[in-house]
Amino acid sequence: MWAAYLTGPKVIEFREEAIPAPGPGELRIRLMEVGICGSDVHYFGGHRPLSGPTIIGHEGWGYIDAVGEGVQRVIGDRVVVDPNAPCGKCIYCERGQATVCPNKRTIGLNAPGCFAEYVLIPADFAHTLPESISAADAVTIEPTAVAFHALKHAFLQAGDTIYVLGLGAIGMLITHLAIRRGIIVYVGELNATLLEKAVSMGARTGDWQLADIRVAFECTGSAAATTALCADVPRGASIVLLGLSEKQASFTPLDLVRRGISIRGSLIYDHPEDFQSVIQMIADGQINPGQIISKYIPLADLEAGLIAASSVHPGKIVIQIQ
Structure with a gap:
């Protein structure tokens, strides 16, 4: 598969590598679209240094392509990535504050991200999408969950x-x-x-x-x-x-x-309820978050997309993977 690595400030390097196999409890998603987030812009600009070359990106949707041991999910199902998996064991998780878990596994930060053709995630963090939800709404579910969480509290x-x-x-x-x-x-x-x-x-x-x-x-x-x-x-x-x-x-x-x-x-969202609430609201026609998208760019032009998102470009930029 092709994957885009951030190897230094404002440097994107494309690498061809083996398609990863899902481990126990994981599934693999063949990604279709990924939104550029403000955090991606911070990483790209070197304002929030990463530990090494990293596949950034976390606002993705796609199709289940393979499942690991113990996963009962349907290959071909359309899903959205829930990129933050708390540890479930620390004091913050135990008292219901998993959003601030210091040990969470975050796609695009301390785990390979979505600016690639495939991504692995824990099976419980892939939410099934009703067919009625458009691609534009699907790719904006993650930031909508952030907004929903802030309003909820x-x-x-x-x-x-x-x-x-x-x-x-x-x-x-x-x-x-x-x-x-x-x-x-x-x-x-x-x-x-x-x-x-x-x-x-x-x-x-x-x-x-x-x-x-x-x-x-x-x-x-x-x-x-x-x-x-x-x-x-x-x-x-x-x-x-x-x-x-x-x-x-x-x-x-x-x-x-x-x-x-x-x-x-207000940091990220409660798992799984905030994603589930947003998905249901979109399916019911209550909201249409995809209207904030202003531009689509192919994965090959990711660097240009990040530069545009770093400037005064108005609106949401989405990277098309497939």
């Missing part, structure tokens, strides 16, 4: 008002899911194309500080944006951090305490 109701800062894939998907739930959404974004897309979904722009904001979702990955949100959100609001920044944000504890502001991070 914000405990919002129809009629509540939120602010979404940053309209990359996650911010746009939070906007889409929230609006479909009857939540009022204000958005902030510098890119006019992305802003217009969110408005077409039903989002609002304007002076959000005057609105009754319950929760602000920081999706830019900018420490400066986090600092600004801490100062600008109204009393009693919560800030949910989804963007990834290694720089330091700042706030005054006394100010946050007096204003009743809370801050928390």
Whole structure:
């Protein structure tokens, strides 16, 4: 098979290698499409160093091609990759916080990823897709699960008002899911194309500080944006951090305490329920996350796709494997 390895900052090397055989409890997926995630962009740019040459990519769907010992799955079934497998044994897993498991096996990070023709994953982490789900919706299920998880733990109701800062894939998907739930959404974004897309979904722009904001979702990955949100959100609001920044944000504890502001991070999703919920919502016609896709690129041009995703390209880029 052909696999694309990230061998250094902004260096993709294609290697032809043997198709891997699934071990006990694993299955092999013949991949069709894989979305480029913000984390892939960070790895590509060298901002989050990897331990060595790595096949990155984790937002994939395809067909079960082979199964390992003990796996009762149907070859040919259409599935989506759930790329984060927690250990199930640590204190965090035992108390229901598997999203922060320090030992999790993550496709595209510490296990071979999806920018290849085939990938191996634990059988329980391949979710069957109804035939009614389009390829565009299938390839955006993983980031939609991230957005779903963030909204789920914000405990919002129809009629509540939120602010979404940053309209990359996650911010746009939070906007889409929230609006479909009857939540009022204000958005902030510098890119006019992305802003217009969110408005077409039903989002609002304007002076959000005057609105009754319950929760602000920081999706830019900018420490400066986090600092600004801490100062600008109204009393009693919560800030949910989804963007990834290694720089330091700042706030005054006394100010946050007096204003009743809370801050928390939201990382990935609960397995398996968040993926299952998203798949069911798509199948039922409640959401269509594939609308965020703006460009398709063949695997051979992965490097160009990552460069585009690293720049100001508006929208989701998807790599076509087959």
